[in-house]
Amino acid sequence: MNLTLHVWRQASPDDRGRFVTYEALDVEAHMSFLEMLDVVNEGLEERGEEPIAFDHDCREGICGTCGMVVNGRPHGPWKRTTVCQLHMREYRDGDDIWIEPWRAAGFPVIRDLVVDRTSLDRIVAAGGFISARTGSAPDANAIPVPKAHAERAMDAASCIGCGACVAACPNASAMLFTSAKVAHLNLLPQGRPEKAMRVIDMVLQMEAENFGSCTNHGACETACPKDISVDFIALLNRDYLSAAVGRSG
Amino acid sequence: MKLDSRIPSGPIAQKWDQHKFEMKLVNPANKRKHHVIVVGSGLAGASAAATLAELGYAVTCFTYHDSPRRAHSIAAQGGINAAKNYQGDGDSIYRLFYDTVKGGDFRSREANVYRLAQLSVNIIDQAVAQGVPFAREYGGMLANRSFGGAQVSRTFYARGQTGQQLLLGAYQALMKQVGSGAVRLRPMKEMHDLILVDGHARGIVTRDLISGEIESWTADAVVLGTGGYSNVFYLSTNAMKCNVTAAWRAHKRGAGFANPCFTQIHPTCIPVSGEYQSKLTLMSESLRNDGRIWVPRNAGDGRAPNEISAADRDYYLERMYPSFGNLVPRDLASRRAKDMCDDGYGVGSSGRGVYLDFADAIERLGEEAIRERYGNLFEMYERITGENPYGQPMRIYPAPHYTMGGLWVDYNLMSTIPGLHVIGEANFSDHGANRLGASALMQGLADGYFILPYTIGDYIARHAGDPIAPDHPDVAGTVEGVKSRTARLLAMDGNRTVESVHRELGRLMWDNCGMARTATGLRTALERIPTLREEFWEDAKVVGGGGTLNQVLERAARVADFLELGELMCRDALAREESCGGHFREEHQTPEGEAKRNDDGFSHASVWGYTGEDSAPVEHREPLEFEYVTPSQRSYK
Ligand SMILES: Cc1cc2nc3c(=O)[nH]c(=O)nc-3n(C[C@H](O)[C@H](O)[C@H](O)COP(=O)(O)OP(=O)(O)OC[C@H]3O[C@@H](n4cnc5c(N)ncnc54)[C@H](O)[C@@H]3O)c2cc1C
Ligand code: SF4
Numbered sequence: 001m002n003l004t005l006h007v008w009r010q011a012s013p014d015d016r017g018r019f020v021t022y023e024a025l026d027v028e029a030h031m032s033f034l035e036m037l038d039v040v041n042e043g044l045e046e047r048g049e050e051p052i053a054f055d056h057d058c059r060e061g062i063c064g065t066c067g068m069v070v071n072g073r074p075h076g077p078w079k080r081t082t083v084c085q086l087h088m089r090e091y092r093d094g095d096d097i098w099i100e101p102w103r104a105a106g107f108p109v110i111r112d113l114v115v116d117r118t119s120l121d122r123i124v125a126a127g128g129f130i131s132a133r134t135g136s137a138p139d140a141n142a143i144p145v146p147k148a149h150a151e152r153a154m155d156a157a158s159c160i161g162c163g164a165c166v167a168a169c170p171n172a173s174a175m176l177f178t179s180a181k182v183a184h185l186n187l188l189p190q191g192r193p194e195k196a197m198r199v200i201d202m203v204l205q206m207e208a209e210n211f212g213s214c215t216n217h218g219a220c221e222t223a224c225p226k227d228i229s230v231d232f233i234a235l236l237n238r239d240y241l242s243a244a245v246g247r248s249g
Numbered sequence: 250m251k252l253d254s255r256i257p258s259g260p261i262a263q264k265w266d267q268h269k270f271e272m273k274l275v276n277p278a279n280k281r282k283h284h285v286i287v288v289g290s291g292l293a294g295a296s297a298a299a300t301l302a303e304l305g306y307a308v309t310c311f312t313y314h315d316s317p318r319r320a321h322s323i324a325a326q327g328g329i330n331a332a333k334n335y336q337g338d339g340d341s342i343y344r345l346f347y348d349t350v351k352g353g354d355f356r357s358r359e360a361n362v363y364r365l366a367q368l369s370v371n372i373i374d375q376a377v378a379q380g381v382p383f384a385r386e387y388g389g390m391l392a393n394r395s396f397g398g399a400q401v402s403r404t405f406y407a408r409g410q411t412g413q414q415l416l417l418g419a420y421q422a423l424m425k426q427v428g429s430g431a432v433r434l435r436p437m438k439e440m441h442d443l444i445l446v447d448g449h450a451r452g453i454v455t456r457d458l459i460s461g462e463i464e465s466w467t468a469d470a471v472v473l474g475t476g477g478y479s480n481v482f483y484l485s486t487n488a489m490k491c492n493v494t495a496a497w498r499a500h501k502r503g504a505g506f507a508n509p510c511f512t513q514i515h516p517t518c519i520p521v522s523g524e525y526q527s528k529l530t531l532m533s534e535s536l537r538n539d540g541r542i543w544v545p546r547n548a549g550d551g552r553a554p555n556e557i558s559a560a561d562r563d564y565y566l567e568r569m570y571p572s573f574g575n576l577v578p579r580d581l582a583s584r585r586a587k588d589m590c591d592d593g594y595g596v597g598s599s600g601r602g603v604y605l606d607f608a609d610a611i612e613r614l615g616e617e618a619i620r621e622r623y624g625n626l627f628e629m630y631e632r633i634t635g636e637n638p639y640g641q642p643m644r645i646y647p648a649p650h651y652t653m654g655g656l657w658v659d660y661n662l663m664s665t666i667p668g669l670h671v672i673g674e675a676n677f678s679d680h681g682a683n684r685l686g687a688s689a690l691m692q693g694l695a696d697g698y699f700i701l702p703y704t705i706g707d708y709i710a711r712h713a714g715d716p717i718a719p720d721h722p723d724v725a726g727t728v729e730g731v732k733s734r735t736a737r738l739l740a741m742d743g744n745r746t747v748e749s750v751h752r753e754l755g756r757l758m759w760d761n762c763g764m765a766r767t768a769t770g771l772r773t774a775l776e777r778i779p780t781l782r783e784e785f786w787e788d789a790k791v792v793g794g795g796g797t798l799n800q801v802l803e804r805a806a807r808v809a810d811f812l813e814l815g816e817l818m819c820r821d822a823l824a825r826e827e828s829c830g831g832h833f834r835e836e837h838q839t840p841e842g843e844a845k846r847n848d849d850g851f852s853h854a855s856v857w858g859y860t861g862e863d864s865a866p867v868e869h870r871e872p873l874e875f876e877y878v879t880p881s882q883r884s885y886k
């Protein structure tokens with residue numbers, strides 16, 4: 001099949017950026033979306049033009065490196081799927097595809113489709129951990145964890161830190177990401193001692209990073225490739241409230 | 250090159266304790282004055298950086314990723330081994346040790362493997378304390394499964410995302426130290442060279458992937474946790490950015506490279522679908538616990554799998570290896586799949602595939618149970634192939650996956666360059682000629698949490714020198730070297746893309762230094778690679794400039810190093826006139842087609858020393874001695 005791509009090109013953070021149109025010819029249905037871009041890029045390179053910069057690594061939907069908005073949807077049209085796992089059998093000959101970077105104040109564009117997401121790391125550094133000095137841990141079975149709690153924590157821990165939730169949110173809020181990390185750790189007995197501090201510190205950092213606030217749109221959950229539920233946001237709010245009360249009281 | 254393995258004396262079970270007692274300690278008050286550079290933030294690098302900072306050292310951690318959490322360890326699916334014996338099925342430290350030495354086909358160091366088995370239990374404790382949500386039983390205790398040919402259930406797992414969860418644990422520990430200022434994190438900086446001063450590793454030179462700036466960094470010691478080199482094959486299960494540059498640059502500065510030809514081909518990956526293929530996707534080995542592998546009994550049987558009756562199917566692993574069946578080690582499973590396809594029994598449009606069938610397991614346990622165990626893997630398979638594995642068998646084929654070879658290290662994890670320590674997949678230790686499933690995560694974390702942080706103290710206590718001025722001639726000289734190499738790459742303006750050269754190298758390596766190797770094939774590759782390397786430097790092209798994010802330049806610098814490594818791998822494979830583990834020389838096989846070792850001639854690690862651009866590398870040997878596990882012909886019949 002042959003496709004027409006409209007790709008956001010932006011040479012640097014200061015460049016204003018623009019859409020540039022490319023023809024993607026002889027695309028095969030079995031290709032992944034990123035392999036389709038590879039072929040376009042190799043063609044550009046052969047002609048001595050600079051290829052489209054986009055970030056990616058594992059191409060298995062687990063590292064969270066890839067991310068672009070495809071026809072208005074973060075990671076493209078497939079549910080629970082990162083853009084690296086999207087395959088071209090989704091498209092038909094003659095389709096037009098619009099490709100843009102994540103757009104959010106918390107994620108400045110570095111080049112073309114590559115954005116700076118180090119803000120998410122700083123949120124984790126603020127409190128997204130359990131302090132457990134190496135070598136000090138008790139036997140792993142010393143504290144039983146009910147299966148249901150472990151599973152729920154695992155649901156939250158499946159977040160890959162891609163930032164699609166931020167890109168999807170009309171306020172560019174990082175609430176889904178932050179709540180997933182808070183929930184993962186706060187749901188486990190091991191995470192309880194630092195529970196209150198964790199939620200307050202992480203939320204403060206999130207606010208310091210130019211992310212907008214959450215107004216319960218739920219667009220984040222729809223865009224999330226890992227099915228992270230907005231229920232975790234409710235959990236965060238509950239933990240935050242009780243931590244704030246605990247602090248003032 | 251002197252190879253002193255520094256294996257402590259005494260009975261194997263006491264070596265590590267004894268060694269810890271004998272190591273020199275650094276005065277706690279002085280630790281913050283000592284600076285350690287850690288390159289890599291995978292399981293090995295992140296756990297080491299976090300623990301070193303906890304101990305009080307000043308640490309700087311580098312990664313070419315935008316976040317430490319993206320290191321390739323994140324992709325590990327199946328699980329991590331530990332000799333906890335929580336299932337009471339007869340496991341022990343000694344059994345894990347024994348299995349690992351045997352699984353590695355008697356080409357690893359006994360003392361290291363024993364220590365690894367000992368520390369495996371501490372890793373699980375540590376991970377659980379950090380909040381790693383391992384699978385649990387209804388009673389709240391940790392669940393286990395058997396994995397990768399083990400006959401006991403010693404594998405801990407977090408759905409099909411064990412690497413992700415372990416890495417997030419280490420990453421969070423690291424970020425805590427970053428938050429408190431104990432670790433300086435330097436993402437998007439790629440190491441391009443190692444700085445030596447008076448023969449000791451004292452720093453690195455990096456290129457900033459966003460600004461293009463080339464900078465030097467100095468320290469008391471350097472740690473590489475930079476992962477494996479399977480991408481020399483172009484197509485592999487590794488992430489797209491995995492590369493050998495850090496290890497290769499260290500090799501060129503004097504670090505011995507051990508057993509480069511020991512690579513692992515994983516039996517269960519999704520087959521190649523076309524020329525545009527950019528990487529291969531692993532389907533976790535755990536699938537072999539419930540999936541049955543077969544091919545049609547009649548070569549060229551073009552019917553759909555579900556139309557082929559049981560009588561017309563050949564469950565060849567069950568037939569050939571009645572006691573291990575589908576759970577034989579990776580090297581065997583891979584080679585048998587290749588044999589089947591070579592003989593014309595392969596399935597799928599390319600004929601390079603075999604079936605992995607869950608119909609019986611679904612019948613026995615129900616679809617729900619299978620979904621709970623492997624749901625995410627099945628989903629991934631369907632996304633990639635468009636086929637539903639609940640309704641029809643998966644198609645799988647072997648693919649390059651892991652590299653047992655790497656920089657040689659002693660018992661302290663120090664390379665042949667004093668001060669340069671190497672951890673995780675980047676070193677050569679522990680797995681011999683074949684790695685068992687669920688043991689790389691274990692090794693990376695044992696190295697990073699529990700070994701390196703102590704052994705590096707011994708080095709620092711003995712050797713810490715004066716701080717090095719940024720204008721020291723050895724620093725400035727190394728920076729200049731990186732600048733001129735980068736300029737040379739940027740000036741390349743030929744007709745070939747960097748990708749096309751990498752693809753060609755990959756095919757050469759796969760055909761001649763892949764699953765089965767012959768002297769003739771290896772010689773062919775050894776002739777072609779140097780000319781391909783010349784073509785790269787003369788006829789490839791790098792578009793774009795050096796002062797911005799330039800992904801073509803990044804790839805070109807990595808491919809240039811693969812073009813040198815590939816040659817060394819073939820040389821090593823040619824020199825090793827035996828078959829062992831993943832290294833299969835067709836000239837050396839038993840009548841049944843199994844790997845035939847030559848213990849009299851090759852019971853050693855081959856450690857290659859770099860001698861210059863125009864001269865051949867020199868092979869040194871570390872003899873291996875087996876006091877506890879007597880080498881035998883592996884048999885999985
Ligand atoms: C698909 C897949 C599944 C696997 N499943 C399992 C499993 O179930 N069980 C198991 O035990 N093992 C498994 N393995 C193997 C295991 O995951 C790896 O061997 C292990 O995670 C490697 O960890 P590492 O820390 O050594 O390296 P990596 O995780 O690869 O980390 C390397 C780090 O080094 C950095 N780096 C590299 N070069 C440079 C440079 N020049 N400059 C700056 N930074 C650099 C990278 O940015 C990265 O941070 C699997 C491997 C793959 C590919
Ligand atoms: S919550 Fe979902 S969308 Fe947001 S970073 Fe995590 S995985 Fe990505």
Ligand code: FES
Pocket residue numbers: 055056057058059060061062063064065066067082083084085
């Ligand atoms: S490239 Fe890793 S999630 Fe897409």
